[in-house]
Amino acid sequence: MSVSAENARPETGTGRAHLAMLGFVFLVSTSFPVGHAITGDLAPAVLTALRFCLAATIFAGIATFKGLWQRPKLSRFPVYILIAIVLNIFFVTMFEALRYTSALNAGAVFTLLPAFTAIAGFLLLRQKSSRRQIACLAIGAAGALLVLYGADLDRLLRFEIGTGETIFLVGVISYAFYSPLMRLLNRGEPLEVFNFWILTCGAVMLLAYGHEDLGRTVWSDVPSLAFVGVAYLAIFPTASSFFFATYASLRLPSGPVMAYTYLLPSFVLFETLALGAPWPGLWTLAGVAVTSVATLALQRDTRRTG
Numbered sequence: 001m002s003v004s005a006e007n008a009r010p011e012t013g014t015g016r017a018h019l020a021m022l023g024f025v026f027l028v029s030t031s032f033p034v035g036h037a038i039t040g041d042l043a044p045a046v047l048t049a050l051r052f053c054l055a056a057t058i059f060a061g062i063a064t065f066k067g068l069w070q071r072p073k074l075s076r077f078p079v080y081i082l083i084a085i086v087l088n089i090f091f092v093t094m095f096e097a098l099r100y101t102s103a104l105n106a107g108a109v110f111t112l113l114p115a116f117t118a119i120a121g122f123l124l125l126r127q128k129s130s131r132r133q134i135a136c137l138a139i140g141a142a143g144a145l146l147v148l149y150g151a152d153l154d155r156l157l158r159f160e161i162g163t164g165e166t167i168f169l170v171g172v173i174s175y176a177f178y179s180p181l182m183r184l185l186n187r188g189e190p191l192e193v194f195n196f197w198i199l200t201c202g203a204v205m206l207l208a209y210g211h212e213d214l215g216r217t218v219w220s221d222v223p224s225l226a227f228v229g230v231a232y233l234a235i236f237p238t239a240s241s242f243f244f245a246t247y248a249s250l251r252l253p254s255g256p257v258m259a260y261t262y263l264l265p266s267f268v269l270f271e272t273l274a275l276g277a278p279w280p281g282l283w284t285l286a287g288v289a290v291t292s293v294a295t296l297a298l299q300r301d302t303r304r305t306g
Contacts (some may be wrong), residue, residue: 017251021260024244028110029267031237032103033275034229035095041226044095045210046217048088049203054234055242056199063192070189072197079185080194084202086174086181092206093171101164104280107268108147109168111291113261115141116176124180132297140262140294146287147265179249186250195242262295 039047063069097106115137121127161169186194207214265288273279 014251017248018260020244020248021252022263024241024248025260025263026267027237027241027244028261029107029264030271031094031233032098032107032110032268033271034232034237036098036103036106038226038229039095039098041222042217042230043210043213044092045206046213047095047230048091049206049210049214050230051091051234051238052199052203052206054231055238056196056203058235058239059192059196059199063190063196066190066192068190068193070193076187076189076197077201080197080201081205083178083181083185083198084205086178087198088202088206088209090171090175090178093167093174097164097168097171099164100167101162103272104147104265104268104284105162105165106168107265108144108287109165109172110264111144111147111262112141112169113172113176116173117179120176121180124177124184127180136294136297139297140291143262143287143290143292143294144265146290147284149283179245182246182249186246191243191246195239195246199238199242260295262291264291266292 042050094106097109118127118133118137269280269285269288279285
């Protein structure tokens with residue numbers, strides 16, 4: 001059965017929405033080490049366009065299997081394009097940032113997303129956060145700063161961040177509008193069809209934007225593992241996480257939806273360790289712990305007040 005805004009009232013299905021966000025964060029976390037491994041093989045715009053094309057094909061197959069296709073309305077394409085622009089900025093800056101910074105640092109920047117999403121939710125939907133939720137968002141942001149700066153207090157006081165972190169911060173601010181826009185602009189379309197058009201519009205824009213990089217790409221020189229990585233990113237962190245995030249966005253307030261991203265540094269840390277990376281310093285581990293505590297506290301408050 002397809003999910004749409006008509007049968008996805010915020011007060012129903014909240015338990016499954018929380019599980020969906022947990023799956024979303026885990027899948028997104030895997031995109032950082034995978035993206036870090038392959039971002040040197042393909043230009044960010046080309047890599048993201050390939051990812052979107054594959055994910056759109058997946059959604060098209062699901063929609064065809066379920067018989068969900070309807071004649072698209074031209075009036076809806078500005079919506080698809082707007083959301084696609086938000087996603088394009090996020091994914092392109094992520095892959096560009098991973099050329100300059102580590103997967104763990106990029107994951108730490110991503111944990112600033114709930115605070116920005118709460119602001120976007122207020123601006124677009126007038127969703128308000130409680131004082132406890134604001135405190136949890138601040139604690140989570142503090143944990144992210146610990147991961148980024150560790151014991152280097154001088155850099156923290158000057159708020160110096162690296163090139164990669166600065167690039168990705170732009171993408172995170174853009175992505176903060178994804179959840180409230182999905183909630184605001186969905187008009188009952190099945191998620192499979194809705195996401196197909198968003199990804200298709202995004203892929204077309206990326207191919208136009210990155211046409212020079214596309215023309216310079218020597219496909220025979222691209223390692224096979226890069227294509228495997230793109231396929232993985234399309235199937236799991238893109239297609240699956242899109243469904244999870246959209247499902248949750250239609251049932252939970254924007255801030256708490258993205259609060260689960262505070263768990264992302266923990267996932268990224270364990271994933272990079274499993275791939276052979278050395279253990280980080282104590283300050284970094286402390287930052288990961290703080291972000292995890294912020295997630296648990298914020299979700300407890302969400303269930304109490306939601």
